[in-house]
Amino acid sequence: MLSLKDLSYLVSLNELRHFGKAAAACHVSQPTLSGQLKKLEHQLGVQLIERGSNRVILTHVGLEIAQRAKAMVLQAHEVEELARTSNTPLTGRLKLAVIPSLAPYLMAKTGARVGALLPELKIELHELETAELLRQLRNGDIDVGILVLPQAQAGLRSLSLWREQLWLGVGREHEWAHRTQVTRTQLLSDKMGAELILLQEGHCLADQAQQLCQLKSQSQAFRGASLETLRYMVSAGNGATLVPQLSMEAWISHGEDRIVYIPITEPKQAREIGFLARTGSAYWPCVEALHEVMTSVLPSVSTGTQTVPLVI
Amino acid sequence: MLSLKDLSYLVSLNELRHFGKAAAACHVSQPTLSGQLKKLEHQLGVQLIERGSNRVILTHVGLEIAQRAKAMVLQAHEVEELARTSNTPLTGRLKLAVIPSLAPYLMAKTGARVGALLPELKIELHELETAELLRQLRNGDIDVGILVLPQAQAGLRSLSLWREQLWLGVGREHEWAHRTQVTRTQLLSDKMGAELILLQEGHCLADQAQQLCQLKSQSQAFRGASLETLRYMVSAGNGATLVPQLSMEAWISHGEDRIVYIPITEPKQAREIGFLARTGSAYWPCVEALHEVMTSVLPSVSTGTQTVPLVI
DNA sequence: AATTTCTAATAGGTAATTCCAATCACATGT
DNA sequence: ACATGTGATTGGAATTACCTATTAGAAATT
Numbered sequence: 001m002l003s004l005k006d007l008s009y010l011v012s013l014n015e016l017r018h019f020g021k022a023a024a025a026c027h028v029s030q031p032t033l034s035g036q037l038k039k040l041e042h043q044l045g046v047q048l049i050e051r052g053s054n055r056v057i058l059t060h061v062g063l064e065i066a067q068r069a070k071a072m073v074l075q076a077h078e079v080e081e082l083a084r085t086s087n088t089p090l091t092g093r094l095k096l097a098v099i100p101s102l103a104p105y106l107m108a109k110t111g112a113r114v115g116a117l118l119p120e121l122k123i124e125l126h127e128l129e130t131a132e133l134l135r136q137l138r139n140g141d142i143d144v145g146i147l148v149l150p151q152a153q154a155g156l157r158s159l160s161l162w163r164e165q166l167w168l169g170v171g172r173e174h175e176w177a178h179r180t181q182v183t184r185t186q187l188l189s190d191k192m193g194a195e196l197i198l199l200q201e202g203h204c205l206a207d208q209a210q211q212l213c214q215l216k217s218q219s220q221a222f223r224g225a226s227l228e229t230l231r232y233m234v235s236a237g238n239g240a241t242l243v244p245q246l247s248m249e250a251w252i253s254h255g256e257d258r259i260v261y262i263p264i265t266e267p268k269q270a271r272e273i274g275f276l277a278r279t280g281s282a283y284w285p286c287v288e289a290l291h292e293v294m295t296s297v298l299p300s301v302s303t304g305t306q307t308v309p310l311v312i
Numbered sequence: 313m314l315s316l317k318d319l320s321y322l323v324s325l326n327e328l329r330h331f332g333k334a335a336a337a338c339h340v341s342q343p344t345l346s347g348q349l350k351k352l353e354h355q356l357g358v359q360l361i362e363r364g365s366n367r368v369i370l371t372h373v374g375l376e377i378a379q380r381a382k383a384m385v386l387q388a389h390e391v392e393e394l395a396r397t398s399n400t401p402l403t404g405r406l407k408l409a410v411i412p413s414l415a416p417y418l419m420a421k422t423g424a425r426v427g428a429l430l431p432e433l434k435i436e437l438h439e440l441e442t443a444e445l446l447r448q449l450r451n452g453d454i455d456v457g458i459l460v461l462p463q464a465q466a467g468l469r470s471l472s473l474w475r476e477q478l479w480l481g482v483g484r485e486h487e488w489a490h491r492t493q494v495t496r497t498q499l500l501s502d503k504m505g506a507e508l509i510l511l512q513e514g515h516c517l518a519d520q521a522q523q524l525c526q527l528k529s530q531s532q533a534f535r536g537a538s539l540e541t542l543r544y545m546v547s548a549g550n551g552a553t554l555v556p557q558l559s560m561e562a563w564i565s566h567g568e569d570r571i572v573y574i575p576i577t578e579p580k581q582a583r584e585i586g587f588l589a590r591t592g593s594a595y596w597p598c599v600e601a602l603h604e605v606m607t608s609v610l611p612s613v614s615t616g617t618q619t620v621p622l623v624i
Numbered sequence: 625a626a627t628t629t630c631t632a633a634t635a636g637g638t639a640a641t642t643c644c645a646a647t648c649a650c651a652t653g654t
Numbered sequence: 655a656c657a658t659g660t661g662a663t664t665g666g667a668a669t670t671a672c673c674t675a676t677t678a679g680a681a682a683t684t
Contacts, residue, residue: 001316001317001320001388002316002388002391002392003315003316003317004313004314004315004316005313005315005671007391008313018631019631019632019633020630020631020632028671028672028673029672029673029674030631030632030633031632031633031634031635031672031673031674031675032671032672032673034632034633034634035633035634035671035672036671036672038633039670039671044391044392044395044396045395045396045399046395046396046398046399051632051633055631056631056632060398061394061395061398064394065391065394065395068387068390068391068394068592069391071387072384072387072388075380075383075384076313076314076384078380079314079319079356079377079380079381080314080356082373082376082377082380083356083357083358083373083377084356084357086358086372086373087357087358154466280380317642330660330661331660331661331662332659332660332661340642340643340644341643341644341645342660342661342662343643343644343645343646343661343662343663343664344642344643344644346661346662346663347642347643347662347663348642348643350662351641363660363661363662366651366652366659366660366661367660368660368661
């Protein structure tokens, strides 16, 4: 019978392409890994590895089997996690990834409450853009993601958290600063098109804004690496930007900046935020617990139907 | 590290609920299985099995893990098959299931050609109704099914084979025997509703006919266990029935019966036949090979746009 | 051309695991 | 009380996985 351990050696070798490093990653000696892989090849009756001098190449079958083996090893870990959490639910080390336009504000707002209500859950926080988040989620490098839904992905399961409204942020001296609302048509005007500054490509917020305003990527002179960068730009009177509700609230409560937030209407702009995890993840109960804790903290944004512009 | 072998012991125990029988099924002694399961419980730190006197019950976690283990064991078998077939493609033992209203006629028509072109492929033929076929396919008891599509099922992959037209079969003395076509409206008439005899429940052909004619199941006095039964009924002048093209051709070529086949139009009635296998099945190349062989034999029905009634 | 350096494969020995046969302990039903 | 059927236990044999140390081969360097 095939052994999971041997399969995990193959997975490791496929990822590192080096017997010694793969062995170290598996916490065995290099001869052990070498021998066990040879045994595996003999068991299966197929050559899995082309042992070229100074480079390791997997055969076609070897690659195919390594991919399946990877899935099996992941499932084995899930079984182990399942067993562990069945004894002590809501504990353990949860690898959580959050998109950058959300992470600092979400954590600032909910971190304390989560820590208080789920003291045994150690959250290992990663900040990843959507595409990389999805990749690592499928790869098993992270367990749960918080990002913009919907993300219809086979093998993944989502749980909606809240709808977050988008605001237009302009400097206090800006000519629009006294408007009580902005429509999409107004946003599409040439003037605003040149003024709008967005996040760099890859950020889903940038994609959404670009789609909303029908901008071509070339038309953007400057693109910020983070929302905080955009905040300083706008605050200094340079241009305007789209601001999600949660970061807006954070900025307002910290005061000090010189930004006016104007609601965007016709249509109202929002983004759906939620959890995403592998179907069958042992951490799903944790996701549900987090959902409960977070929604108890977030209803102030969840209602999110304010139409009066907030000015500092 | 978890061992696939131990997990397979748990799977076996879950299915047989008996240490001795499970051990026999795994080809090990009962003490071995007992001990290894105890080891597994210790590894996972959870009780998986309630050892009541005279009965074996899995705990909640035990059941959950047994299900996942089952999936992993299946994947292991697929890896083994993949390795084997990569050496010698289109060989091995293919467990193929075909729905009963298709099996005898399809095999009679294509069996010889398949045997000639794929001599190394040993086909183990099962005859199963749709629901049971899907269950066994997911369970790994069979590898490939031939049935009516579409069957949108997660984890399963399909390949269309041909569209099979449905005909109305009536006795030679029947008052409709000289019609050149029948419309759906005519089929819905009270008279025909009482005369139509269908297969027993569970057969997808019966479902389709029932839906076509908007019949309530109570309105059916007699239901046949197989198409052959229906053939004798209709041939003897008792009622009428729906006949798929393939069986009709078989019956015509064998002559002897006293049935007239009338095409159903407005709308033309047909059913889509195709293969279904687990995504990632090692036998998919076999499916494609079978597809090629069968379509080379079946184009005569595949064109299937005859509108002239065939009479013996 | 010789040497160094990196690679993976091999050899030999040890500890752990897996397994079986025989037996035990404990029920249930006769 | 007894037979029957259950899973658990024991002791020992065979196998397996693993390590350290070494070897062999191929590239890069001198």
